Amino acid sequence: MSDDPETARQIAELAADTRPLLVLDVDDVLLEFLRVFPNFLDQQGFELKLRTFKLTGNIIDKVTREEAPVAKVREMIDDFFGNQADWQPLTEGAADALASFGDAAEIVLLTAMPHKHRDARRLHLDALGLPYPLLTTEAPKGPAVRRLRGQTDRAVAFVDDIPHNLVSVRRAVPDAHVFHMMGDDEVRALLDPLEEGMHHVASWADAAPRIAEALGIPRGN
Structure with missing residues (x-):
């Protein structure tokens, strides 16, 4: 798996951080896609x-x-x-779930889309109250998550609706906690079973406490 040079450049702009790392996909994790x-x-x-x-x-x-x-x-x-x-509203519960983590984790959004749409997505996320750093990638996500973690052993959690993205991250960061977010059972039935150690979550109400536990962080009310 190779790095996307533009994604690497975006990561290099971020300040160094040693907090537990939470990396989130955007479509069907933070913003509705398949429903709209x-x-x-x-x-x-x-x-x-x-x-x-x-x-x-x-x-x-x-x-x-x-x-x-x-x-x-x-x-x-x-x-x-x-x-x-x-077209794309917030996924139910997403904003409140992320806010509940407070400053206990570094939260980074990693979306697989052409880089040319980054500015439009940035503006949309800001308007919806999600000001977290946004990275775009046109390559597998694993190398980007490994680069985000840096030369640390901090805990990493990753949430995505696409199984091959989970696989990519697990290959690149073997000790990452990976969560498959999919609320639609009919769509989920089209997928192969998740690999061992990958966890399914149906909603943010389900995901938030499990992410907090995986990262060893408290949650606010």
């Missing part, structure tokens, strides 16, 4: 029919009933993220 993306597709004349856990091959033209070509899928995803502030 179909509404966006509907306005484009398409619908989402999840038969496998991926977008390509599962976006259908409502008139022709044909699968959208890969290039069209990428174009629509790009348009969606360009206008994310119009």
Whole structure:
């Protein structure tokens, strides 16, 4: 696994920190995605029919009933993220859960998306009251989390909805506590079982106390 040079540059801008590290995905962890993306597709004349856990091959033209070509899928995803502030609300409980950790942990957001959308996502997160450092990556997430940890043995927790991101982090940081956040049982049924040592959480009410325990930090009220 290799570093994304732009992600490495973003990490280098952060101040050194020795607190327990909590790294969070954004889509379907902090911001709604799968629940709202179909509404966006509907306005484009398409619908989402999840038969496998991926977008390509599962976006259908409502008139022709044909699968959208890969290039069209990428174009629509790009348009969606360009206008994310119009579509993506906070995941229920996310802001309060993070606030409950106070200053006991370093919280960093790591989102897999084209770097060109970083500014738009930064503005949207700020408007929603999530001012935590934001990193974008176009490469596997494991190397970024390893770089974030630095030359320390501080505890690390990572939350994501995509299993291969959990695998990437576990390969790069073997002692990281990794949590798979997925509240939709029908979507979760499309996934292979999690690897041993990976923990499923259905919501922030479920996740917050388990993250705090993993990082050895107290939570506020």
